Amino acid sequence: MRPFLRTLSILWLVLWLPLAQANSPEIRHWQLDNGARVYFVQTETLPIVDLRVTFDAGAARDGEQAGLARLTNSLLSQGAAGLNADELALAFESVGARYSSGSERDMAWLQLRSLTRPEALTAATDTLAMILAAPEFPEADLERQRRQMLVALQAERQSPPTIAERALYEALYGDHPYASAPQGTEDSVRALSREAVVEFHEQYYTAGNAVLAIVGDLSANEARELSERLLADLPAGDRAPQLPEPEPPEPQTVHIPYPSAQTHVLIGQLGIARGDEDYFPLYVGNHILGGSGLVSMLVHEMRERRGLSYSSYSYFVPSAERGPFILGTQVRADRTGEALEVLENLFVEFRAEGPSADRLQAAQENITGSFPLNIDSNRKIVGYVSMIGFYGLPLDHLDTFIGQVEAVTQAAIVSSFQNRLDPEHRVRILVGPEGILADEDE
């Protein structure tokens, strides 16, 4: 059979495969000599490999230089090992590979999708290895990137949701590293130097601080060789030190004037760290309270019953240290006070009593029934595997997910909401026109 016909047949084949006997899911894990942790899931449905290298090098490591983690991450592919940005892009494109990168509070990452054909995979891996270990941070690209960050910060001033989120983290975290925004401030971005970028890269982009997730059509041996080839040139380095524990904030209301007809409301408190033993009851409880979009209790109360707001929601941001738990809504400005009262009362009531048996069962069915959508592509799986590796979650996290959701009881939701959340220590952020609350002081 001609090779291209064989490729095609294999491809179609897997789309038509009858289900055979069951295997167990498996995340294989190993550590390289230089300290890098590797997590591998073998999939055989397509001749494609997705991989992500994650470093504990997010904005929480910015220190006084807000925006440094993001600038460093965005410059990696602008020049490395003697190749400029165009040549690096061409090296990926000519073998059909796709590269991207990003950074948030906890982590910074580089991601690659490549075909498994050996010549494509080798070329793409070698290019990524150069970007990882030998970035050059050219001055001209740094200035361009700085200008882009400043333009983005200007745009942010026109966006009430972004203004509110920044203010929420500041109010909730005070002196803790989570307080400052990954995108920095205009002053901090102007002050970032190439020297700081080089130092940040040397300190945090090391093997000891790295987690590599690989998902794709490779044997375990091939994945091991790939991991060594990709990360061999990284210096060993150290794992970043643990972040301090955040302190619960003083209760406060921050009102940021904005000329809009609606008020953007966020109410935040400290939530949970990744790996918290109460994760599942909190996850299911939040789904019922405000996590499930149009069918949550918050939407029912705020929109259906009172016509206060089209959009109301709640969510946890589980992080290396306690991330926020947030209740939010947008509401017609003259009804801001009423909306705050309804949101906060509903939360207090839910925390005291939990959901009804009907709502709990519906939520469990909704979550477990739609779980397939969460892992319906290699790209989504590589995201989960990275998260499991980065936060040190059990390797069977995905395997046990549905069972853990099914096991949640009404009593567990009540006790977890009472143990982990404390509405006395909440901050409220209001972005909207002035004079929306009769009494804005506390």
Added chain:
Amino acid sequence: MRPFLRTLSILWLVLWLPLAQANSPEIRHWQLDNGARVYFVQTETLPIVDLRVTFDAGAARDGEQAGLARLTNSLLSQGAAGLNADELALAFESVGARYSSGSERDMAWLQLRSLTRPEALTAATDTLAMILAAPEFPEADLERQRRQMLVALQAERQSPPTIAERALYEALYGDHPYASAPQGTEDSVRALSREAVVEFHEQYYTAGNAVLAIVGDLSANEARELSERLLADLPAGDRAPQLPEPEPPEPQTVHIPYPSAQTHVLIGQLGIARGDEDYFPLYVGNHILGGSGLVSMLVHEMRERRGLSYSSYSYFVPSAERGPFILGTQVRADRTGEALEVLENLFVEFRAEGPSADRLQAAQENITGSFPLNIDSNRKIVGYVSMIGFYGLPLDHLDTFIGQVEAVTQAAIVSSFQNRLDPEHRVRILVGPEGILADEDE
């Protein structure tokens, strides 16, 4: 085994399945009594169904009322069978289904992703059936949608690429229906009436004018039942009449003044209809000329050799009738004339001589090697299957794709470019500062 464990096992199973003996790919096709054409691909990797209903109801059917097809399509989910927009959204969301819709020049479509669990699939299908057959086009939603279209048209005036594209279609197609933009004009959008929307829906959203593509984990019987359930309430109606053949345009240069440092350049001529027998040599030839992003001859000449432009490209838009073939670039305004000359000379030379043997081989390997990326999700497959059904392409189009690409010769590229393209009948669109060409008249 408990049901949720079984679901999970099946899911993981398919990710780990070893390759078994080959099956042939298969698109099954049938026609319903009311005339609707159905195309079905059975996939068993995930408990998910993706489906798309396509109507010959795109902007080419707008007549004098530019924007009518888009307005009609966007209003479908705003109210149907007594349910309002929120209730319809909730009906999808409560069973984990995702709905979207859209329209372009040739077609308008509705798309649904649902879990295969019978209660979820039935509920999602019934909701979509209501949206298809019993939309209500509420006046208030029509006005809101009209305002959104007007805002989008204002934004368009700030976007040189969109300005250029609109001007290209106008210059290239003259009186032909393809001349007018799917988004309409400010005047035409202001004039659209609810009555016109209702008439458009009655005429074009019929079974005889519909193609349904289904991709997912269903048996052929289940897919057949789904197709009947979904489309049973559509009136039979007629298939839309064939569009007229477009005439080649008079050569012309249109310069639209815009205060930018760069000129946005498009050079357009009539290309091919879907199903053209020269499709594959044109596709491979264009990949080499300007279709492959950073590795094309256009980029090599314009960027690497002359430093004229970062971005240069060419593409076909195969359509029901001859769609455009477009060469494009962005260039520093003071080098616009030089860029035009280089682009046009390169095209004329390529049309006369075709690619080198090396470039041809590299392109064939690049296209066939990265073909898996084109069909790596059900969503992409449903797009291809819709296209095959809508344009009446051979059912084995995907199956033979790689073989057809491999079979393209240098001689076939030259003769297809000479047969199908005629640089004498081209239009040039320049969007950029005034005075960029020494002589703008022809």
